[in-house]
Amino acid sequence: MSAPEGRERLRRPDVRSGGFLLVVAIAYGASALGIPAGEGEPGPRALPLALAVLLAGLSTWILVVGAREASAASREGEGEGEGEGVPSPKRRPECAGASESGTTRGPSRGGDSEAADEGGGGRRRMHADGGPAPRDERVALAVLSTVAYAALFQPLGFLLATPLYAGTLASLFSRDRRGIAAAALTTTAALYLFFGVVLGVRLPPGPLG
Amino acid sequence: MPLELLADPALLAYLVGGVVLGIAVGAVPGLTATLAIALLLPLTFGLSAERAVVMMTGIFTGGIYGGSVAAITLRIPGAPASAMTMLDGHAMARRGRAGSAIALATFSSFVGGIVGGLVLVLFAPQLARVALDFQSPEMFALVVLALSAVATVSPESLVKGVTATVLGLMLATVGIDQLVPVPRFTFGSVSLLVGVPLIPVVIGLFAISELFHQSGEESRGGPEAGPVDGEAAGGGAEAAWVGTEAPPIGTEGPRIGPASPGSWLADVRAVGWAVFAKSSIIGTLVGALPGAGAAMAAFLAYSEAKRSAPEPERFGTGVPEGVVAPETANNAMTGGALIPLLAFGIPGDAVTAVMLGGLVIHGITPGPQLFGESAHLLGPLYGAYFLSYALILLLGLLLVPLFSGITRLPRVVVFPAIGALAIVAAYTSEGTAFAAYLTIAVGLGAYLLRRFGYPVIPVLLGLILGPMLEANFRRSLILSQGDPTVFLRSPVSVALLLAAVALPLWTLGGGRGGARG
Numbered sequence: 001m002s003a004p005e006g007r008e009r010l011r012r013p014d015v016r017s018g019g020f021l022l023v024v025a026i027a028y029g030a031s032a033l034g035i036p037a038g039e040g041e042p043g044p045r046a047l048p049l050a051l052a053v054l055l056a057g058l059s060t061w062i063l064v065v066g067a068r069e070a071s072a073a074s075r076e077g078e079g080e081g082e083g084e085g086v087p088s089p090k091r092r093p094e095c096a097g098a099s100e101s102g103t104t105r106g107p108s109r110g111g112d113s114e115a116a117d118e119g120g121g122g123r124r125r126m127h128a129d130g131g132p133a134p135r136d137e138r139v140a141l142a143v144l145s146t147v148a149y150a151a152l153f154q155p156l157g158f159l160l161a162t163p164l165y166a167g168t169l170a171s172l173f174s175r176d177r178r179g180i181a182a183a184a185l186t187t188t189a190a191l192y193l194f195f196g197v198v199l200g201v202r203l204p205p206g207p208l209g
Numbered sequence: 210m211p212l213e214l215l216a217d218p219a220l221l222a223y224l225v226g227g228v229v230l231g232i233a234v235g236a237v238p239g240l241t242a243t244l245a246i247a248l249l250l251p252l253t254f255g256l257s258a259e260r261a262v263v264m265m266t267g268i269f270t271g272g273i274y275g276g277s278v279a280a281i282t283l284r285i286p287g288a289p290a291s292a293m294t295m296l297d298g299h300a301m302a303r304r305g306r307a308g309s310a311i312a313l314a315t316f317s318s319f320v321g322g323i324v325g326g327l328v329l330v331l332f333a334p335q336l337a338r339v340a341l342d343f344q345s346p347e348m349f350a351l352v353v354l355a356l357s358a359v360a361t362v363s364p365e366s367l368v369k370g371v372t373a374t375v376l377g378l379m380l381a382t383v384g385i386d387q388l389v390p391v392p393r394f395t396f397g398s399v400s401l402l403v404g405v406p407l408i409p410v411v412i413g414l415f416a417i418s419e420l421f422h423q424s425g426e427e428s429r430g431g432p433e434a435g436p437v438d439g440e441a442a443g444g445g446a447e448a449a450w451v452g453t454e455a456p457p458i459g460t461e462g463p464r465i466g467p468a469s470p471g472s473w474l475a476d477v478r479a480v481g482w483a484v485f486a487k488s489s490i491i492g493t494l495v496g497a498l499p500g501a502g503a504a505m506a507a508f509l510a511y512s513e514a515k516r517s518a519p520e521p522e523r524f525g526t527g528v529p530e531g532v533v534a535p536e537t538a539n540n541a542m543t544g545g546a547l548i549p550l551l552a553f554g555i556p557g558d559a560v561t562a563v564m565l566g567g568l569v570i571h572g573i574t575p576g577p578q579l580f581g582e583s584a585h586l587l588g589p590l591y592g593a594y595f596l597s598y599a600l601i602l603l604l605g606l607l608l609v610p611l612f613s614g615i616t617r618l619p620r621v622v623v624f625p626a627i628g629a630l631a632i633v634a635a636y637t638s639e640g641t642a643f644a645a646y647l648t649i650a651v652g653l654g655a656y657l658l659r660r661f662g663y664p665v666i667p668v669l670l671g672l673i674l675g676p677m678l679e680a681n682f683r684r685s686l687i688l689s690q691g692d693p694t695v696f697l698r699s700p701v702s703v704a705l706l707l708a709a710v711a712l713p714l715w716t717l718g719g720g721r722g723g724a725r726g
Contacts, residue, residue, distance in 0.1 A: 017661035041687045044386035047679045051379050058372045135425050142424035150645035166625035172424050174621035187626040201637050
């Protein structure tokens with residue numbers, strides 16, 4: 001159905017996400033060890049420790065199966081891929097990092113997957129092969145502008161911060177200046193009407209207040 | 210009882226106002242029914258107890274219904290309970306059947322709501338007695354079953370579903386321990402001492418992650434249009450439908466056919482009464498158990514409908530049963546959840562917890578005395594409940610074209626509004642900037658999970674059910690002095706645990722075998 005390299009691309013994200021979650025499990029478990037055990041019956045740290053072990057097991061499973069399938073797929077082509085040894089058939093691999101292109105990334109370096117997803121956009125984009133690849137720099141812009149909005153919400157006030165933020169987001173979806181301006185203004189007006197007037201929420205006034 | 214309400218125009222006006230506001234707030238993506246009640250509660254402060262009860266009931270039912278609209282049209286459930294409706298509802302919308310999906314959801318809400326209400330009025334004492342018999346081991350088993358159902362029902366792989374559940378349970382461990390005053394995973398932050406607040410997490414999981422997801426998608430004019438950076442017609446309304454995230458192969462984006470009554474009535478007939486009946490029963494029973502919420506009712510009904518369907522593998526692609534089952538159960542639960550809330554003061558979930566707060570503000574303390582000294586308020590409450598569902602049916606069917614129009618809005622309008630709304634709503638829900646940052650962090654995490662093929666709904670259920678899971682587990686073991694067989698002593702708990710194990714096995718069998726029917 002899909003080409004061998006397509007298969008491999010679909011599976012390698014499992015290696016990365018499994019590796020990253022393994023790091024999460026270890027960090028969480030290490031932090032859980034600092035919780036006092038309490039006396040007698042299962043104390044405050046029993047569940048956290050159990051969850052850490054569970055997540056470590058699950059993420060290792062995802063990592064190992066993902067790595068094995070990727071190598072099997074690259075060795076044999078597609079014939080055997082759907083065999084019995086596949087415990088987690090991907091029923092909907094919708095956005096499973098399909099943009100991953102030819103660059104080789106150490107499979108065990110799952111810990112950096114988050115950073116890579118945010119920052120590594122430029123490189124990946126050059127390899128984009130026409131699929132519905134998420135553009136990482138666009139996502140990064142959305143993330144950063146949202147953080148900036150949260151940070152500026154109080155100092156600038158609702159009426160100044162909101163059009164700036166809405167306009168930035170709108171520019172991701174449109175190049176038409178008037179459309180962007182209209183989106184920024186209608187968003188601000190609608191939210192102000194809803195929260196400020198209808199619900200009577202006290203929105204930060206900023207310097208305008 | 211409804212007749213008395215009809216006879217008092219002022220009371221009726223408060224009910225209609227409550228339902229309309231509830232639907233409107235619930236339908237706004239990222240705003241939950243919980244948040245709707247929390248935000249609208251101040252409006253009832255100046256009212257008499259009777260009017261306040263009527264209006265709050267309207268907000269409650271309207272908010273729960275409204276949550277499904279955003280789930281269907283935008284793939285952003287307004288409430289955790291709508292998350293299951295999202296799977297097939299949004300798939301229907303993407304295939305141009307948003308109108309039918311909303312009409313189906315409306316009708317299912319009506320059926321479930323009325324059945325749940327009848328059970329509430331007729332069988333409240335008996336159901337409440339069953340629920341009261343649940344001790345810690347049974348509650349633990351019930352929570353395990355709910356979590357198992359969540360992980361199983363997710364359309365992604367079972368292993369990833371379980372992983373997401375564990376991540377949610379981990380979030381739930383943040384804050385001061387419930388049984389021993391020990392802080393866990395707070396890293397010195399005062400804001401985290403009370404635990405991870407629910408509403409910012411809900412907004413982050415669904416609204417913010419969707420925003421990030423959509424930001425990464427190019428506007429595409431059609432399947433053949435490559436990712437062109439300088440897309441000339443960027444603002445061109447025809448280029449950027451909301452639903453283009455995964456256009457069906459070889460077709461254009463969603464077209465909203467008008468919901469011709471024939472089309473959704475045909476769906477209702479095709480679904481058959483069995484799904485309605487089963488889902489109503491599941492919803493009512495789940496609702497009557499203290500602590501089990503609407504989301505769980507929807508999950509269980511969905512998985513049961515999927516399990517018993519002749520072609521379970523079609524679930525998730527936009528089958529009417531996938532809308533009917535969770536919607537019916539979700540609203541049947543609404544009636545069921547009021548049973549423990551009214552009779553014992555135990556809220557069923559986040560929404561009923563906020564309801565409880567509102568009732569207390571008006572001097573109504575749910576519990577046995579409500580049926581004694583405050584019994585005169587039960588009539589208006591029951592009446593408001595049934596009338597609000599009649600209103601939902603009426604408003605829902607009349608406003609279908611308006612609701613389904615939401616999917617026709619270009620992305621340039623929708624996503625800036627969702628982003629700003631999500632941050633303002635998160636900020637408002639807790640009144641702190643911390644909540645806004647938490648929402649963004651959760652949104653980024655959920656975006657990455659989705660991108661790597663993990664479901665996010667189990668994260669939410671893990672967070673909601675985590676405290677119940679842990680408290681009941683530990684209490685059971687404390688009562689039994691560490692003897693783990695305490696979970697196998699009652700037949701109820703054994704049956705629930707067996708079901709929790711069997712559910713994933715069933716699904717695996719069904720998924721593998723394909724043609725079991």
